[in-house]
Amino acid sequence: MVQTGCEIGVLRLGHRIFRDKRVTMHAFLVSRAFGATSFIVHGDRDSKLEEKAKRVIKDWGGRISIGYSEDWLKTVEDWRSRGSLIVHLTMYGMPVENVIESIRVTSRLLVIIGGRKVPREAYDVSDYNVAVTNQPHSEIAALAMFLDRFFKGQELYMQHEKARVFVVPSPKGKVICRNLFYKEEKKVGRG
Numbered sequence: 001m002v003q004t005g006c007e008i009g010v011l012r013l014g015h016r017i018f019r020d021k022r023v024t025m026h027a028f029l030v031s032r033a034f035g036a037t038s039f040i041v042h043g044d045r046d047s048k049l050e051e052k053a054k055r056v057i058k059d060w061g062g063r064i065s066i067g068y069s070e071d072w073l074k075t076v077e078d079w080r081s082r083g084s085l086i087v088h089l090t091m092y093g094m095p096v097e098n099v100i101e102s103i104r105v106t107s108r109l110l111v112i113i114g115g116r117k118v119p120r121e122a123y124d125v126s127d128y129n130v131a132v133t134n135q136p137h138s139e140i141a142a143l144a145m146f147l148d149r150f151f152k153g154q155e156l157y158m159q160h161e162k163a164r165v166f167v168v169p170s171p172k173g174k175v176i177c178r179n180l181f182y183k184e185e186k187k188v189g190r191g
């Protein structure tokens with residue numbers, strides 16, 4: 001199982017409301033599904049994105065929070081002062097397979113992901129600049145791979161607390177269950 005008490009923050013740098021809304025939302029969805037406990041957006045403040053993320057948490061459960069950072073360096077320092085290791089995902093970093101064991105010793109971790117050009121300081125303030133292959137791809141893929149390596153695949157068995165809806169795995173079709181314990185029901189789309 002995913003270590004309970006493990007605090008994993010994902011800091012998304014330089015969000016732009018119009019260009020990045022889908023990518024940032026997907027980075028949030030991956031963070032939640034793969035075991036992160038907070039998702040922090042830096043860049044444009046995007047109340048619609050925050051609302052959408054909160055709705056996902058309300059329906060699908062989980063203990064992840066969503067926040068905003070006006071000053072990402074301050075956010076990094078806050079996490080560091082509380083004993084966090086800082087990891088920056090970048091194609092220029094050290095291969096994940098070479099450094100993940102040293103990173104895995106921590107139970108508090110802030111993972112920085114970029115978008116548009118990442119400021120030089122991100123490389124300097126990070127304890128580890130980590131590459132998921134040294135090829136260019138995407139922050140969503142890099143984050144998913146990194147979290148999976150961090151948790152050694154155990155996040156696949158994670159139960160998301162207080163879920164109102166959940167999927168019953170099915171070889172064909174879509175089966176969704178609703179937790180009747182919760183009175184305020186929400187309709188889940190067929191997406």
Ligand code: SAM
Pocket residue numbers: 088089090091092112113114115116118130131132133134135136137138139140142
């Ligand atoms: N030149 C960027 C870099 O440093 O990785 C690629 C920009 S990419 C559009 C946006 C973000 O995806 C990067 O800031 C980084 O967080 C992530 N990313 C892309 N490729 C990666 C890789 N191979 N390993 C780790 N992270 C990667």
